[in-house]
Amino acid sequence: MLVPGSSTVAILFSMALLGALILMVEVGRRVGIRRSRRDAEGARAGLGAVEGALFGLLGLLIAFTFSGAATRFDARRAMIVEEANDIGTAYLRLDLLPPAAQPELRAMFRRYVDLRLEVYHRLSLGGDVEEVRARVAKLQGEIWSVAVRECQKSGSVPTTSLLLPALNSMFDISSTRWLAVVAHPPLIVFGMLTALALAGALFAGFGMAGGQSRSWLHILGFAGIMAATVYVILDLEYPRRGLIRLDAADRFLVEVRDSMQ
Numbered sequence: 001m002l003v004p005g006s007s008t009v010a011i012l013f014s015m016a017l018l019g020a021l022i023l024m025v026e027v028g029r030r031v032g033i034r035r036s037r038r039d040a041e042g043a044r045a046g047l048g049a050v051e052g053a054l055f056g057l058l059g060l061l062i063a064f065t066f067s068g069a070a071t072r073f074d075a076r077r078a079m080i081v082e083e084a085n086d087i088g089t090a091y092l093r094l095d096l097l098p099p100a101a102q103p104e105l106r107a108m109f110r111r112y113v114d115l116r117l118e119v120y121h122r123l124s125l126g127g128d129v130e131e132v133r134a135r136v137a138k139l140q141g142e143i144w145s146v147a148v149r150e151c152q153k154s155g156s157v158p159t160t161s162l163l164l165p166a167l168n169s170m171f172d173i174s175s176t177r178w179l180a181v182v183a184h185p186p187l188i189v190f191g192m193l194t195a196l197a198l199a200g201a202l203f204a205g206f207g208m209a210g211g212q213s214r215s216w217l218h219i220l221g222f223a224g225i226m227a228a229t230v231y232v233i234l235d236l237e238y239p240r241r242g243l244i245r246l247d248a249a250d251r252f253l254v255e256v257r258d259s260m261q
Contacts, residue, residue: 014231021223025205032209069236084252090166
């Protein structure tokens with residue numbers, strides 16, 4: 001249902017939810033009016049307890065999903081900075097190698113950072129990233145092979161103990177970042193959130209049945225706030241193409257690439 005980086009899906013889903021919430025409020029209002037006509041005294045019997053439990057659960061689920069999305073957003077942003085630092089550290093430690101061995105690895109590093117930036121650029125555009133990720137993995141193997149070979153040639157224990165762990169950290173963070181891209185709550189959580197929002201709209205409409213006319217302020221206010229909240233949660237959860245983005249954090253990796261000129 002939800003595709004990473006797909007802002008269109010989030011917008012369409014939120015708009016559909018907005019319409020469904022308005023519809024459910026109207027359904028609840030009409031049911032409430034009919035019930036009041038048949039049993040004016042008992043129409044609202046026990047409604048307060050049910051509404052309290054329902055809206056309490058809805059609020060708890062919204063808090064849970066919003067907090068989780070915000071936490072994952074912050075983690076993804078921190079991982080970009082961590083990868084930039086790991087690449088910068090490994091690149092600086094190439095100075096430990098003999099001068100003749102450095103140009104090849106430095107050129108490979110520049111290609112590597114270009115590919116890492118391309119992965120997330122394509123992800124932002126909604127394109128296929130698997131081919132680029134395969135090229136990244138292949139280049140990682142090539143960098144590792146050349147680095148091991150040159151460390152063995154140099155015969156320097158400090159060079160080996162400093163450079164190779166730095167490369168390992170640089171490669172590991174790329175896998176960690178990708179896991180963060182695809183790590184999201186199960187779709188049933190979003191389904192539960194949607195179902196509770198619709199149920200809340202139904203009960204809200206039922207509670208409005210006592211008025212002589214519709215209160216569009218309350219109807220549109222409730223539906224609009226709920227739909228906007230769900231959109232923000234989705235935008236935080238998939239932050240590559242919506243209003244909430246990671247562009248500012250991506251600049252750290254771009255700056256590392258610029259320093260390699």
